[in-house]
Each structure stands twice: as structure tokens, then as C-alpha cells.
Amino acid sequence: MTKSATIVGGGVIGGGWAARFLLNGWDVRIFDPDPEAERKIGEVLANARRSLPGLTDVALPEEGRLTFHSDLAEAVAGAGWIQESVPEQLALKQKVFAQIQAACDPGAVIGSSTSGFKPSELQQGAAWGGQIVVTHPFNPVYLLPVVELVSSPENPAELVARAADTLTSIGMYPLHLKKEIDAHVADRLLEAVWREALWLVSDGIATTEEIDNAIRYGFGIRWAQMGLFETYRVAGGEAGMRHFMAQFGPALKWPWTKLMDVPEFTEELVDLIADQSDAQSGAYSIRDLERIRDDNLVSMMRALKAKNWGAGELLNAQDARLRADSVLAARAGDLEDVSQPIVTVRRAVPLDWTDYNGHMNEARYLQAFCDATDRFMELVGADADYIASGGSYFTAETHVRHLSEAHAGDRIEVRTRLLMGEGKKMHLFHQMWRGDELLATGEHMLIHVSLETRRPSVPAPQVAASLDRIAAAHAALSLPEGAGRFVGQPR
Ligand SMILES: NC(=O)C1=CN([C@@H]2O[C@H](COP(=O)(O)OP(=O)(O)OC[C@H]3O[C@@H](n4cnc5c(N)ncnc54)[C@H](O)[C@@H]3O)[C@@H](O)[C@H]2O)C=CC1
Ligand SMILES: C[N+](C)(C)CC(=O)CC(=O)[O-]
Numbered sequence: 001m002t003k004s005a006t007i008v009g010g011g012v013i014g015g016g017w018a019a020r021f022l023l024n025g026w027d028v029r030i031f032d033p034d035p036e037a038e039r040k041i042g043e044v045l046a047n048a049r050r051s052l053p054g055l056t057d058v059a060l061p062e063e064g065r066l067t068f069h070s071d072l073a074e075a076v077a078g079a080g081w082i083q084e085s086v087p088e089q090l091a092l093k094q095k096v097f098a099q100i101q102a103a104c105d106p107g108a109v110i111g112s113s114t115s116g117f118k119p120s121e122l123q124q125g126a127a128w129g130g131q132i133v134v135t136h137p138f139n140p141v142y143l144l145p146v147v148e149l150v151s152s153p154e155n156p157a158e159l160v161a162r163a164a165d166t167l168t169s170i171g172m173y174p175l176h177l178k179k180e181i182d183a184h185v186a187d188r189l190l191e192a193v194w195r196e197a198l199w200l201v202s203d204g205i206a207t208t209e210e211i212d213n214a215i216r217y218g219f220g221i222r223w224a225q226m227g228l229f230e231t232y233r234v235a236g237g238e239a240g241m242r243h244f245m246a247q248f249g250p251a252l253k254w255p256w257t258k259l260m261d262v263p264e265f266t267e268e269l270v271d272l273i274a275d276q277s278d279a280q281s282g283a284y285s286i287r288d289l290e291r292i293r294d295d296n297l298v299s300m301m302r303a304l305k306a307k308n309w310g311a312g313e314l315l316n317a318q319d320a321r322l323r324a325d326s327v328l329a330a331r332a333g334d335l336e337d338v339s340q341p342i343v344t345v346r347r348a349v350p351l352d353w354t355d356y357n358g359h360m361n362e363a364r365y366l367q368a369f370c371d372a373t374d375r376f377m378e379l380v381g382a383d384a385d386y387i388a389s390g391g392s393y394f395t396a397e398t399h400v401r402h403l404s405e406a407h408a409g410d411r412i413e414v415r416t417r418l419l420m421g422e423g424k425k426m427h428l429f430h431q432m433w434r435g436d437e438l439l440a441t442g443e444h445m446l447i448h449v450s451l452e453t454r455r456p457s458v459p460a461p462q463v464a465a466s467l468d469r470i471a472a473a474h475a476a477l478s479l480p481e482g483a484g485r486f487v488g489q490p491r
Helices: 012-023 037-055 072-076 090-101 119-123 157-169 186-202 208-226 229-235 237-253 267-281 286-307 311-324 362-379 384-388 461-475
Strands: 004-008 027-031 066-069 081-084 109-112 132-137 146-150 173-177 342-348 391-402 411-422 425-434 437-450
Touching: 004 012, 004 072, 012 027, 012 037, 012 081, 012 132, 027 037, 027 072, 037 066, 037 286, 066 072, 072 090, 081 090, 090 109, 090 119, 109 157, 119 132, 132 157, 146 157, 157 173, 186 208, 186 267, 208 229, 208 267, 208 286, 229 237, 286 311, 342 362, 362 391, 362 411, 362 425, 362 437, 384 391, 411 461
Parallel strands: 004 027, 004 081, 027 066, 081 109, 109 132, 146 173
Antiparallel strands: 132 146, 342 411, 391 437, 411 425, 425 437
């Protein structure tokens, strides 16, 4: 099956799906009768291009091709994945499935973004219901990994497994619900909080802003990293979950919730909430708020990546998959052709590498060069096992030149020259490129050390041999411009 996805309905969620597939290397076709669809998807894509690549520490695949179609049959023909994202009306969705199935490949997966309908409801009246599954994402689809994959007994296990694999391959976390239920899992939880919040505003207990503060200054941050049950387990103290339930169980019978009683959406209540929301957030446009949300989400998820926890663990697993597919997969000794500078970093600039000047902070240039040095060490055999055995390199001197600005989402590549590798010394020259534009250079002198004595020592023979081979090959190249420069040297 080709890596080609069709998005039927390119609004808030369809646009997010388009970005998710496209930035993961899929060709994407859009069908949406809205004459504004192309412009709106362009806005979503601009946000996604800025933020999504920053979640990975390895470059995403080359972006796919985006096309807009006015004919649904043409849009779905031959696509491997079709994502329905039309408004939340069952009859409309069923009509759209009939149109899709009249023209699509019978082997294609048809995913529905429905927030609440069960797959068996969507499948009613379909030519072949087994092809339709619920794939319910969260906004913004291009950043949030979770997608509820809900199947019915009519779906073949093979198709559901294929759907899960595809979602995983584009960096998502398919949460497969084996039993269908209205509104799946996550929306039932969100709906409970939403209802309660509406009551609190309606009864004049709290404003929209106060409720948002209660969430974002407290349990919202807690939920983002541990969810509900793990959080409450910790709240039970050393006795854990059992103690938590013993202490707070009785409250479940107290009048702490108005859950099943829904406040009526009277004009007064709608005005009250909309006015409070305007007062709270009206100073920002929706696009401003989207960018603020995306910046925060990326920073939070990168923090979780550093801890290899929750969504961060998931993102690290996706990096490992991307790395396995890339030039960075080579292990020590795999380097056959060393006649040219060696690619040691290939990645995008994450949002949290940028600073108040709106470009990559100087410290991050050094970080990229440091990663390049680590990778070069790995390739010459000074890898994790070697370091554990007691040998390593320490950096003794560094000279970084900042030649051009880099921005969030830019794809950068570092190519490394070995200027000298003799005895205890390893002299590296890194060039950082964006396409064919040179952004920076980093020149570094490293000294081999014994981690036991913390003193200089000669590298093991296999590392020395590897350095000899690369140094001999690189000596045939002309000296790179800027090598040996010092601060204050006239240009
Ligand atoms: N907005 C949200 O937060 C979330 C929405 N969803 C679900 O995603 C689906 C879409 O919701 P949104 O993107 O929010 O709605 P939206 O209103 O932003 O977008 C719907 C799009 O469908 C298009 N459309 C209408 N009829 C169509 C047809 N016959 N064929 C093709 N396109 C058609 C519209 O022109 C519009 O661009 C719904 O099922 C919703 O429950 C899922 C997760 C979150
Ligand atoms: C409001 N909503 C039911 C459409 C929300 C969702 O389905 C998921 C989300 O992104 O919050």
C-alpha cells in the first residue's frame, strides 16, 4: 500500500491529521467543499511545521505531497488510509462513508475522527462495515500522540492491527478499545469535567479563568505526567491506593458532583461563558493561542522525554524507530565510505532551542556540535561499552562560529571532518548545514583519557585504527574554510 492518505473534511481536526501524515512523509489528498479549506489547512500546517519537528531528536522523513481535490472519488482512489473528519452528525458521516466506499481501495483503512459515535453505529448501512474503525484523535492532532482506536466485531483483526501499526508509524499512541461505548474513554472523562465546570460558572461559584487556573496551576500538570490512578496512588501515601480509597471513598456518596444534571445552554449562560472567555483570552487571536499552546506542549513533552516518562517515553521510542531508518543507524565499524565528511547529526531545531531573539540560542549550536562529537566517538568505537570499560574523550578546546540564524522547525545536518587523530588527540571540525546553507562551524580538540586516573591516555588500538583510517581519507580533502580561526581574526 502506498503511503497516501486522504482527509475527508479538512476543518480543525482534518487539518491536524493532514499535518500529522504529511510531516511523517505521507502524500496527503484533501476533500472538503469549504472554499476556505486550503487557506485554513495552510495555517494549521504552518503551526505544525514549526512545532512537530521539534518533538524529535532525529529528522522526520521528507515531507509528502499535499493536493486538494474537488472530486471525492478522485481523492480517495488508491489511498491506503482515509480519515473522515466531517462534522459530528451520524447521518452525514454514514452518507460520506457510502461515497468513500464507492470509490476507494477495499484494502484501505477508513478511520473516523468521531468524538462520540460507536463504530457499530458508523458501520450501519455501509457496503462493508469491516473497513470502518474509529480513530479519535486529540487537538492538536499533529502534536498529541493519543488516538482512540475503537473497533467492533465486524472489523477483521488484521485491519485493526494494520491501523494500529500505521498510527504508531506516524508517531501516535493507538489506545485500542476492545469494547465500544458512546464517547469512547477520554471524551467521557472530559465530558464529566466539562459538565461540572459549566455548573460552577452557571451557579456563579467560579469564572472561566478561575476554573482554568484550578486546572493549569495544579492537577492539570499532575495529570499530564501521571494520569489519574497513578496520581491518586501517590496521594495515598506509603499505603498507596488502598489507603487513598479508604480515605476518599465516602466522598463519592456526598453531593460533590452534579454530573448527570446538565445545565441548560440558555442564552444567558452562553453569554456569561462567552463574555468571561473573551475577558480571559480575547487579547489573543485563536492562531496566537494555538502557537502558545503548541510551544507549551512541545516544551512539556520534551521535559518528559528527558525523563523517559509518559508521553516522553513514547517520543523516545519514535525517535529510535526514525533513527533505525536513517543514516544515523550505522554502528561502530559500519563506516565504509569515509572519503567525505561524516553525517553525525540530522534533526530539526526544537522550539525550546530558540530564545528571545526568535532564533536558535548560541548554547544550542554547541549542543548540536556536542551531539555530533558523541556520534563521531560512537562511530570510531568510543561508544557506550568502550566508555564503560574506562576510556573516553574529554573536550579541551572549542571554537564555534555562528554564520547564519536557525529557526524552530529548521532541518539541520552536521557533517564532521577529522582534521587530526593521533595519539591522545582528536581534532574535529563540524559544519552545520540547512540544505546547502552553512549555518555554523565548530572546531574542537579532544583528549583521550582514562576515566580511572582522569589523566590523558592513548586510545585502545581499535579506536586508534579507526581514527587513522578516517584521518588519512579526510587528509585528501582541502582544508575547510574557517578551520583554525580565532576570535578577533580579521575576516
Ligand atoms: N474539534 C475538536 O476538538 C475535535 C473534533 N473531533 C471530531 O472530528 C470531526 C470534525 O470536527 P472538527 O474538525 O472540529 O469540525 P470542523 O467544523 O472544524 O470541520 C469539519 C469540516 O468538514 C467539512 N465538511 C462538511 N461536510 C463535508 C462533506 N460532506 N465532505 C467533506 N467535508 C465536509 C467542513 O467544510 C469543515 O471544513 C468530528 O467528528 C468531531 O467530533 C475529534 C477530536 C477533537
Ligand atoms: C470537544 N470534543 C468532544 C470534540 C473534544 C474531543 O473529541 C477531543 C479533544 O481534543 O479534546
